[in-house]
Amino acid sequence: MSQKTEKLIDKKGLRLDGRKPDELRPIKMEVGILSNAEGSAYIEQGKNKILAAVFGPKEMHPKHLALPDRMVIRCRYHMAPFSVQERKSPSPSRREIELSKVIRESLEPTVFMEYYPRTGIDVFIEVLQADGSTRCASITAASVAMADAGIPMRDLVAACSAGKVDDTIILDLMDAEDKLGSADVPVALMPNHNAVTLLQMDGILTAEEFEKTVSLALEGCQKIYAMQKEALKTRYVSVKEVEE
Amino acid sequence: MSQKTEKLIDKKGLRLDGRKPDELRPIKMEVGILSNAEGSAYIEQGKNKILAAVFGPKEMHPKHLALPDRMVIRCRYHMAPFSVQERKSPSPSRREIELSKVIRESLEPTVFMEYYPRTGIDVFIEVLQADGSTRCASITAASVAMADAGIPMRDLVAACSAGKVDDTIILDLMDAEDKLGSADVPVALMPNHNAVTLLQMDGILTAEEFEKTVSLALEGCQKIYAMQKEALKTRYVSVKEVEE
Amino acid sequence: MSQKTEKLIDKKGLRLDGRKPDELRPIKMEVGILSNAEGSAYIEQGKNKILAAVFGPKEMHPKHLALPDRMVIRCRYHMAPFSVQERKSPSPSRREIELSKVIRESLEPTVFMEYYPRTGIDVFIEVLQADGSTRCASITAASVAMADAGIPMRDLVAACSAGKVDDTIILDLMDAEDKLGSADVPVALMPNHNAVTLLQMDGILTAEEFEKTVSLALEGCQKIYAMQKEALKTRYVSVKEVEE
């Protein structure tokens, strides 16, 4: 949020990649693509390319991390060294450690944690290419991977960012909009429960702008939720075909 | 000890802060000020500002560190990044690791270690501001915190440095005297047992000078011991008043 | 292998240190020289000076590393900071971690691993001075140290490098030959089993050259094997003399 330019929205009201303010980037999801994980999903959202995999439920190692009355979710959000402009060191940055935490906390509310006491599941997210709003795309993919793994859940979690650039409230920020815009609000939603499980904000917004931005992000979440269901359905159908 | 200047003692025989050679800096101690620790103490000695806290006795983690016939004392001496002139990295330096060891070994002789087999206590020391002889002030405070925690002890441990600057033997070195003087001798004493539990030295002293320096440091320890008792008494009285 | 010079073999066909192409460097071995290890050996091969020590078989720590049906061998190849031209940091380099693995895997085939289930042995190698082909000399010494420790083995393991410099196939490369030559092939052999337990190569060789190089290295291994037996015999004799 360090600089302001006046070029993120053109005279026609369109964004750098030709999108309208309330338009999502093209999204592609694939489910169940990794053979060793219990569940997995791949998402492309604009130039974001992200893999999520779920292992478990399984016994916790080390054992003292297990809880007597519920499962434990661990989550690692990690970026490939070549995913960003300047090569990123593979050791986890402070940003990656924070995002791992907030992503985990955005997934936990939907899981029936008490079904598998003393066990744990691992959610691994690898950002192969990053182009803004990677935490939202990661949550979207991870939630689908959890469903693919058969983790008992109340709901999916769909995530989308909204924000403000050039005095316009926009949906699904890409990298340039995140860096040069004036606010970024990533949101995650359990669509059937009106439950916001991730909310962060960077930038400056009035109370009114904030309300608008959140509303737009929630609309984005609902659209993404529809795609999640579609991706799972496709997977289910194709698995069934293979089995028959 | 790398440089010699001739200005640490003025013509009247007084030191940079106006003290006489055998004079302690102003000392302030407070006991029991941290609500989560079993025992705690705060000391100001000149510009030194140091907190000590004691947790335990409690079960050891990890368990293989426990001893079948005695308790284990762990100790961490740590400096705040802003406690010194140049910002100090928060990760422990080699100096902090050595001081943690010698401080622990200066406290151990006074504890009835065999009273609580298989348990451990943690002594945490945070130097919030450093101005020379911090290890001595840390021991003084830690010993009081251990008493506050009710750890069974033979005696308190009082610590004080002495040294040599400009051919004068002085008591309780402050930072400039430590850096520019010609010898620094930190000493810790169990005052009722004639037991020296810490002795280190940097610099150059003849055998005679050394004997004098140790004697002066021991006198300092006795004075500090009186203050420790006073601080504990005040604490005890004020606790009693609250209870009544 | 980055540069080629034409001076590694002189007009008489001799090498920088006067050796013929198929000649080993002077080798000195001593067995059982460390009092705390179950077995130990010291080797000098040219300017290489290397110590190897074996601890165990003993209970594994941490326990989850133990295997129910066999012992576990751990191995650390480590270079002293002063062993090479530029001071080496004491923390293990990626090269040292790789060499620790291949050395361990060159020793494992000879051990009756199933004799001591749930236990482990540690092989520690310290390179005090390095002058090329240190991994081979390390294996040679470690194997002798294992024999000294009484580890039940099918055979000793003898190791030797061969390679190519100035279009000549040579035995037992020293540092300059390793750095400036065109290929380096370290080999380890169980001499009575025709079993190659280490094989690596850096550089470029035709299939024919490769075959020649391996043959030469194996001849070197056989010569070194004779010295290993001699060193163990000397040790055995001297121990016997002491006992008598």
Next chain:
Amino acid sequence: MSSVITRVKQKQIAQAIAKGKRLDGRDLADYREIKIEQGIIERAEGSARILLGKTEVLVGTKIELGEPFPDTPNEGVLTVNAELVPLASSTFEPGPPDENSIELARIVDRGIRESKAIDTEKLCIEPGKKVFVIFVDVYVLNHDGNLIDASALAAVAALLNTKMPNYEIKEGEVKLKPGYTPLPMRKRPITVTFAKISDKLVVDAWLEEEQVMDARLSMAIDDDGNICAIQKGGSGYFTVQEILDAAKMAREKSEEIRKKLKW
């Protein structure tokens, strides 16, 4: 482990809050007593100690010469670090920063950075080459809940207390001169954290309340009432209405607290 409370106590806390009451007598929207002391660490360029009830946080700032980031060559650098030192709680372990201390540091950082509280262009000495680097070290000394608000407040109080060295450029080299200038501050962002307990929003939760809460929501508000940073934490969720209610209340509470800051 004196910090883990019984299930009975947890139930009492939750039931009281369900009825709009708190065990320590506060209203849901009440902070504990706030004490602010500035300038207590003379060695630091700036410092402040905050007491929020028994929660105690010390922040010290240091200023060093350094290089700017390539994408902001005209701006000084802000670095926030948080240490959950083990004397503050039996649940804090010595060692490198864990996810909790990293999150805390990053929340404090964002409140300052996104509100543009510091005029970082005034920290530039030579564009692209030399700038002042400000280290803000958050030191939690006693943990009795709501470390986020206490730390954010202590950081701003310390920055308001921070003196910047004078300097001159002689023959291409930066020399520090005697004397100081106050750090160029533009804003005083205040962070207000809500705990969700029994479907109510509670401000300034203390330690035992935090053990009962479903989730927390922190909002940094600048001097003009704008929101400049948000962080949801915990494994529960918020409804949209709760979020909007929180935004409104955060604005009110931040104004109250900001008045306590000397500038």
Next chain:
Amino acid sequence: MSSVITRVKQKQIAQAIAKGKRLDGRDLADYREIKIEQGIIERAEGSARILLGKTEVLVGTKIELGEPFPDTPNEGVLTVNAELVPLASSTFEPGPPDENSIELARIVDRGIRESKAIDTEKLCIEPGKKVFVIFVDVYVLNHDGNLIDASALAAVAALLNTKMPNYEIKEGEVKLKPGYTPLPMRKRPITVTFAKISDKLVVDAWLEEEQVMDARLSMAIDDDGNICAIQKGGSGYFTVQEILDAAKMAREKSEEIRKKLKW
């Protein structure tokens, strides 16, 4: 732990191979299907994804300005790193590189370096001062055996796909210019790995076969059929004859595989 197979299965694998057969129907000298995609990570200077059956490896390259090593002042720098990221296998743990990932990176590195695949002198900008540094990051996405061959192939494919930034030197400073040049490649080393099972040599072992193998032997072969790097792994051994047989077969298989690489 879905990746640990039963003793019964192990026996079946070994017995089949003893008869020259493999459970998936391949001959001992057959690779699984190889798919190569290049250029799929636009942010990277070069990239390639290899599928070897279900084994999946992604390699991305980055190019940065840096300093040469003192002993090779006229050459650019090659740095190979491998990450066994935990989503690829339940046996991979998050954390710093272990001996397996370090060995993998060093095998891939040696194949490229010893074959002189890259004309590193063309990466020199100012001798002794400024060169291009190439980072080759091997990212294992799914582990179903034979990571070495898949990684080595993906690395070469990514290098063949790598573009080098144009630059000019103005007033002693290197400035990047618009446009790119292909990385100066001279060779396409191919690594062929043999697993020894039931005293037979098998190429391209998949995960379950690797759990049965006694040892493995990897050989990198350059475009002229020369051997340029070898690594024996595992706690078994090879006879001299096995080694020579492997060298011969590696030459044949490497030619086959090299044909799949676009240049």
Next chain:
Amino acid sequence: MSSVITRVKQKQIAQAIAKGKRLDGRDLADYREIKIEQGIIERAEGSARILLGKTEVLVGTKIELGEPFPDTPNEGVLTVNAELVPLASSTFEPGPPDENSIELARIVDRGIRESKAIDTEKLCIEPGKKVFVIFVDVYVLNHDGNLIDASALAAVAALLNTKMPNYEIKEGEVKLKPGYTPLPMRKRPITVTFAKISDKLVVDAWLEEEQVMDARLSMAIDDDGNICAIQKGGSGYFTVQEILDAAKMAREKSEEIRKKLKW
């Protein structure tokens, strides 16, 4: 764990010392046989190996170009590191330095530094910019007690054996020239360590005695008989009289040992 001795043995050791005797026949003030070899690591700028009974320590020194510390711009830099490598004892673990190896390094460092044994001003090449940095690496090869005295002695012996490269300054750059100069040494500090067992002071305790001792006291004595560094260790204490007795005896023993050092 061959290094842990039985309680019976411990009792025997303590009872013998109470009567002024030691199980290996030495008097309380006797060192074991000391062997000093210098110059055994040709790759190092200096080296020495000490045998103190079965305790064996190797020290190698390296000299590199570097920058002086800001507060001593005219002096070279001394860096002492100690490795308790695991082949020396089953109680030493591989890994980063622990408190024991750090304490050992710092005791050795202080003996050299505080006695001003090296004329560090002669290691300055360009004040404030370029100096020689001396690395003293203490490598414990076999631990049979009294590592402090053996390491301190090996370090001084290695320094006395250290050669400093010749150099010249051409066009502002330091170039090393052929040939060497001895390191400018002024003093030969000797460290004498006392173990307190059965209320007696014992010098040069071997491993089994160390397991019985209450505390240890190390004193570094320079060529003029001055004390230049002290370290008390262990969880026991000393009386003032014991300390003064130790100081006297350290002076005597250090003179004896110093005679063994070639200069």
